[in-house]
Amino acid sequence: MSIPMSSPKPSRREQWKRTTQLVSILLRIYALTWQQARWGLLGTAVCRLMLALIPLVNMYLVTHLVNAVTEVITAGAELNTVLIILGMQTGLSIASAAIRSLEQMIMAALKLRIQAYIEEKMAEKSTRLPLVYFDRSDYFDSFHRAMGSQHSLILFDNSFMIIQSSITVIGYFTIVVSFHWLLAVGLLIFVIPSLVVNMRIGEQRFMQMINQTAIARRVSYLYNLLIGREAAKEIRLFGLSSHLIDQWRTSFMLNAKQKLKLERKGIAMNWGVDSFNNIVSSSLIIGLAWLGTKGRLSIGQYVALTEAFNSVNSQLMSISNNLSFMYQNVLYAQELFTFLDTPEEHSQQSAHALPLAKPLRQGIDIRDLSFQYPNQPFPTLHQVNLHIPPGCKIAIVGDNGAGKSTLAKCILGLYSASEGSVEYDGVNILDLDPAELRKRVTAVFQDFVRFQSTVRDNIGFGALDRLSDNSWLEVAASKSGADEIIESLPMQFDTMLGPMFDGGRELSQGQWQKIAISRAYFRDAELVVLDEPTASMDPMTEAAIFENFLQIAEGKTTLLISHRLGICKAVDLIIVMKHGRIVEQGTHEQLLRLGGEYEQMYQIQSKWYDSETAAV
Ligand SMILES: Nc1ncnc2c1ncn2[C@@H]1O[C@H](COP(=O)(O)OP(=O)(O)OP(=O)(O)O)[C@@H](O)[C@H]1O
Structure with missing residues (x-):
């Protein structure tokens, strides 16, 4: 779905591919808007059609008004016609304002509806993505870009503006062409330079957004750190405030400088376009004066046409701006759809999830399980094999970083194995319905x-x-x-x-x-995982929790991760992990007899407890 943007000179084939992708995104947005708010869309379309026709009616009235006023001044005619036309113009202005207000109300509701829909979809998507995405910085970049791209979906507004302006312009063209075809060509010249400039700037803004995503995230991360609760204690304790503000300012300014450079470029280019348009506009008015000298225009027509030129100029500028916004918005929307199209958890896409016996009969088997975090150069778990019978109480112990929590998350189905498998009653966890599986397991994590x-x-x-x-x-x-x-x-x-x-x-x-x-x-649940749940508790509370835990865990499969080895005496099986591998397993007595890692850890802890007791 992502469109390659880096190549400076794409080939014809690439350009074609890119154009079809942009068109498909555009169609997807229209379909989505239609699906979500068809009445709003229809209401807006009707309002915009009426607003498009009003300037043409007004031009007709202006011609007659100026001619009637000229009659009054030069030939002493009655004021009645002038008053009638003025009355009609006032009525038209009031109607136009009313339609514009109605359209704004409909558009406000429509935008909120689309925003609610997109935010809901994004929240749904985030909660359905595999947990491993939350360990990847590119996921956060993608999410950040998608969040910033939400506004792009209101590009149907750009389309309406373009259609509205086009109807008005076509009307004006038809009238202008009847005076001289060269005037119509002159009008067309208005649009081309501003369209090119605006599209170029729009594309550069988009590329800037893509390139700045990581640093923009860092800016907001640092800012939230400064103003949030999580870091408030340590910022004060370690006096980090000025240092972090400096870091934030440096990152902010880096982004700001690049943005400012592009803005300056855009402003300078638009100034060039404006100057060019002024020259074209003056030439057209000279052309009108020339037609007047040939006796082909009344004063009313001259005034109405001059007004029409100004109006066409602004309508064409509006078309060109909206076209470039539309282009820019499609590029942004692509980011949003890329995020919304990210593949979800395995079985959620499959209608063939296998059922699971209740309660489990054979238990859980971990076979040659290896797991590597996306941002780590080496696997965290290596070739882990383990059988967990139903109702078995297991303690997993080991040094910091040995892979205990990672193993528990693989067993819970939160991470998918890079190699090997986790099986419940012989069924690969990938073939189970995640929602069904989660009803059968529960956990308390460290965080x-x-x-x-x-x-x-x-x-x-x-x-x-x-x-x-x-x-x-x-x-x-x-x-x-x-x-x-x-x-x-x-x-x-x-x-x-x-x-x-x-x-x-x-x-x-x-x-x-x-x-x-x-x-x-x-x-x-049948499987209970407690990942160091008692780390902040006093020893009395810890003992009570463990006692309770073992009582209520009767009949349940339990996995306890702890650095305190006291509980290990009461479990059925102890697993000792080191550097992502299971290095020992057995009961407390068996492992003490083995005289390996567990025995060493146990001796160190008992000495520590003994000396604590001696000190007391
Ligand atoms: N979200 C993550 N992204 C990348 N690497 C991670 C992530 N979580 C853990 N790791 C890495 O995996 C290794 C094992 O971590 P894990 O949390 O499983 O160990 P542990 O045995 O539970 O440690 P502890 O006793 O300190 O809680 C560590 O070296 C850590 O750097």
């Missing part, structure tokens, strides 16, 4: 979300269909120990959490964690 919303939402988002079921909410809250926190809140489950909105109660890190764990429990 869980703090929804700036009610407690009910924060827990209930785990299973939307039970959002208003208080008894389920209470059970989920008590399992994680969040019930005590909720009890102390002014409106219990309906209390707003987080500082972002009025009346929101901020919680401590550990309290938020309990809420996030409740959310995971709220979904009654």
Whole structure:
């Protein structure tokens, strides 16, 4: 879908291909607008048609008015005709203003409708894309460009303007041609230079937008960092404000200078076009005066034609501007459609997703699984093999960066294997319906979300269909120990959490964690993944959570990622990971006997706990 723009001199074939692509984008926009707002579109078309005819009627009235006024002055005729024509002109102006207002109202509604539709589609698309896209900078570039291209869809407005102006101009041409064909040729000369200049500038603006996307994103990233909550503490603590503002200013100015250069070029070129048009316009008026000397024009016709020239000039400028805007908007719209056409998650496109037994019979098998992040030079997981029987409790341990969280995300189906497979009951995860799979799994991640919303939402988002079921909410809250926190809140489950909105109660890190764990429990899933859920909790709370966890995990397949090895004694299987591989697996006793990585980690931690106890 993306149109190659970099080659300075495209071949004829490339030009043809590019033109057909642009036309197909244009047709797609028309189809979309028609589908979304056909009555608005029809209403606008009718208004624009009437507005196109009004100047022609006015020209007719001006001719008669000037002639009638001349009669009054030179031959002492009655004022009646003048008054009647003036009355008609006033009526025409009022009608014209009313139609214009109506058209503006329809257009405002139409634009909002299209904007809502596009924003919804973009949000839908973002949530349906595979998670791995969010690790790619080109995805963010594409999203940023698509966001900035939304306005381009109102190019139907440009088309209407062009049609409206064209009808008026054709009317004027028909009248002008009846006086002398050379006058009509002169009128045509107006349009060509301004069209060429505007299209060139439009294309350069678009290319600039493409080239500046990455840096424009950095500018907005730095700005949001400066004004946002996330970095507020550290900016103050480390005194980063001036440094970050300097960085932001440098990036901003880099973009601004390039933009300014192009604007200057555009303004200078338009000045050239304006001067040229003034010369053409003066020549035409001289031509009119010459026709007058030949006795082929009345004063009224002379005045009306001069007005017509000025009007045609502005109408032709409007056509040329709208054509170039249309061209520019089609180029932008291409970015939007490129984003909207990005392929989604595997099975969402397939109607042949395979069913899954409930509960699982054979469990989960990971076969020769390798996974590489798009922005990493080497795979993060190498040839991982693991069998997880149904109902088995597994702890995954290992150094920082060993690949524990990545493995969990592959098992949850959030990342697709680069090589090998994850199978549920022998069915490749890629052949399962993602929506169906997600109903069967639940997780708490290290970087869980703090929804700036009610407690009910924060827990209930785990299973939307039970959002208003208080008894389920209470059970989920008590399992994680969040019930005590909720009890102390002014409106219990309906209390707003987080500082972002009025009346929101901020919680401590550990309290938020309990809420996030409740959310995971709220979904009654077969596979529960807890990725370091207790990192911010005090040891007493941690012990309680683990105890609870094991109790409620009875019968469920559970995967626990933790650096604290205390829990490992109570699980069925411990997996030790190092540099993206499983290096050891077994029970606590088996691994201690093995005397390998696990035993070393365990000894270090027990010494640490022992010395803590000794110190106390
Ligand atoms: N979103 C990402 N994009 C690129 N690389 C990533 C991403 N997330 C993790 N990695 C890389 O993958 C490797 C494994 O990360 P992972 O988070 O799976 O490790 P972990 O064992 O869970 O670590 P920790 O104990 O610190 O949480 C790391 O070297 C990291 O650099």
